[in-house]
Amino acid sequence: MAIVLHHHPFSRAAGVVWMLEELGVPYELRFVDIRQGDQKSRELLELNPMGKLPILVDGEAVATESAAIGLYLADRYALGRLAPRPDDPARATYLRWSFFAPSVIEPGSMAKAANWEFKPFQAGWGDHASMLRAMESAVSGREFLLGDHFSMADAIFGGTLRYLLRFGMLEARPAFVAYSDRLSARPALQRADARNLAVAKEHGLDM
Template identity: 70%
Template sequence: MSITLYHHPFSRAAGILWMLEEVGVDYELRWVDMQAGEQKAPEIVALNPMGKLPVLVDGEAVVTEAAAIGLYLGDRYGYGTLAPKVDDPARATYLRWSLFAPSVIEPGSMAKMAGWQYKPGSAGWGTPEEMLSAIEAAIGDRQFLLGDRFSMADTIFGGTVRYMLRFGLLEKRPAFMAYAERLSARPASQRAEARNVAVMKEHGIQPPG
């Protein structure tokens, strides 16, 4: 078993479980007690200087940042299926919305929640309404971001949308809610959720929210 995920169910590592279940590879979880500050331990900082989760180790490869991990797993273990090939035009849409999640949805939602004052033309995430309209355009009336074809982009973009909806950080538009429900119905998503819950029980912690 070469893949190790440094994990805590209250971190973005929780969503990486879904990615791993989708690609169907063997992996092990390395518990990191965030309440005790173990994410700042020398072992973790040596892998990720930010001292944050998730950290995924696959043999000699070390990957951090949730979107990067999703793209890595797609190319490494689902190339041509969960990740469009480089000569497939769908690759453009795949990359576009995968990177939209961390570069627009996350900071845009944080800016709105915190009441940041900024010039929309100077911020990559624009205005909250532009962000919401872009999310809605990405989903449209399609099953997934690539139409009827599920991809790792849905774990990155869709995982972010679903998390934001769960904690009231995103407007609950019908298209968003329906998309999140489709993602939650996937067997891999349900297996990941069950494993996160099992880790919580094992370590005596309560689920958030």
């Protein structure tokens, strides 16, 4: 049974397409018209009470939250290739940066853009300057987050970084741009971008 991804190319589900392409496993995209609010249909609310995408269904397993989906897929279908095994010391770094993206980069960037007032020591994402330093340390002096080996953490962390760079929400530091360029050269990401674009065109959406 193929994996089913409930998908819209303007949602975080677009990044899950990249994850699936890296895995090389069969999958089906089911378009959800988020402009019409279809993500809040009764059927999809039963799968994700948040009423948001992405939603991935793999047999009896249901996963939501893009980082969680990536970790699930890598453990199930590419353990030892896209995910370090539990006894591999690299597993700690892998998990660190995978969780850093939704836990620090996303809220930290939103806080900066919206000029939120808060005490950094009280916020889980800390202050913006520290966040940038941490991100820069993660991608400097190495090809990928785990060194010369691409992992699902790069799809999670790197996908967030690429999105923020694309929309001018992240300072275009040389280390960030170079890392983004390395990711963009991956055939799986190019296939994912093409597939997301094809879905957008099919449904009359402007990318």
